[in-house]
Amino acid sequence: MPLDGKAGTADQRNAAAQQRALDGVRACIHSGEYAPGQRLVESDLMERFGVTRAAVRLALADLTTEGLVERVPNKGARVRVVSVAEAVEITECRMALEGLCAAKAAARATSADHAALRELVERMRAAIAAGDLLGYSDLNHLMHRRILDISAQRTAISTIERLRGQLVRYQFRLALQPGRPQTSLAEHERIVEAVVAGDAAAAEHAMREHLRQVIAGLATPPAP
Incomplete structure (x- = not known):
C-alpha cells in the first residue's frame, strides 16, 4: 500500500489514462478507422483520447506487443501492415x-x-x-x-x-x-x-x- 494516498490516486489515474488510450487506439484499428500503414501521431492521440504523452507511449508499446502497431525508425509508430x-x-x-x-x-x-x-x-x-x-x-x-x-x-x-x-x-x-x-x-x-x-x-x-x-x-x- 502506498504511504501517500494521493500518490496512489495519481497512479490509478495514470493507469486509467493508459487503458483509455490502449482501448481507444485498438478499437480504431479493429474497426478499420486507422488503416494499415497509417501513422499514429502521439499529439493527435493525446488530443483525441484526452491523455498524456506518457499514456500514449505506453499504450503504443502494448499494441506493438500485440502485433497491431509497429515502430518505424525515424518515423514513429504506425498501424502494422500484414502481408x-x-x-x-x-x-x-x-x-x-x-x-x-x-x-x-x-x-x-x-x-x-x-x-x-x-x-x-x-x-x-x-x-x-x-x-x-x-x-x-x-x-x-x-x-x-x-x-x-x-x-x-x-x-x-x-x-x-x-x-x-x-x-x-x-x-x-x-x-x-x-x-x-x-x-x-x-x-x-x-x-x-x-x-x-x-x-x-x-x-x-x-x-x-x-x-x-x-x-x-x-x-x-x-x-x-
Whole structure:
C-alpha cells in the first residue's frame, strides 16, 4: 500500500489514462478507422483520447506487443501492415485453435446458447438479403466470438483474439468478394448445426473447413 494516498490516486489515474488510450487506439484499428500503414501521431492521440504523452507511449508499446502497431525508425509508430503470406499463417493458427473451441462449444452449449447461435444465423442471412456486406462481416465476427465464449477456453480465446485483430484489412476485403458472404453463411450454418447437435468432431471439422476457405479467399487477388 502506498504511504501517500494521493500518490496512489495519481497512479490509478495514470493507469486509467493508459487503458483509455490502449482501448481507444485498438478499437480504431479493429474497426478499420486507422488503416494499415497509417501513422499514429502521439499529439493527435493525446488530443483525441484526452491523455498524456506518457499514456500514449505506453499504450503504443502494448499494441506493438500485440502485433497491431509497429515502430518505424525515424518515423514513429504506425498501424502494422500484414502481408497476405502472414495473414495465411495467422489463419492457419486460428484454424487449429478455433477448431478446438468449436468442439468444446459443442460439448458445453446450453439450449439458450443454441437459440442465440440460431438467431445469429438468421441475422447473417438477413444482412446478405439486404446487401449489407459490412454488417454481415460484423455478424461473422460476433458468431465466432459467441462460439469462443461458449467454449470457455480462456487461453485459446486470448490468443485467437490477438490473432484476429491483425486481420481487419482482410476481414473487410473478404466480405466484399463476390459470392463469398453466401458461401460463408453456409459454412457458418454447418458449424452451428454441429454445435447444436452436440457433435464435437463435426463442429471442429466444420470450423476448420470454414477457415480453410478463408485461407483460399485470402489468396484470391482483390477485385479491380
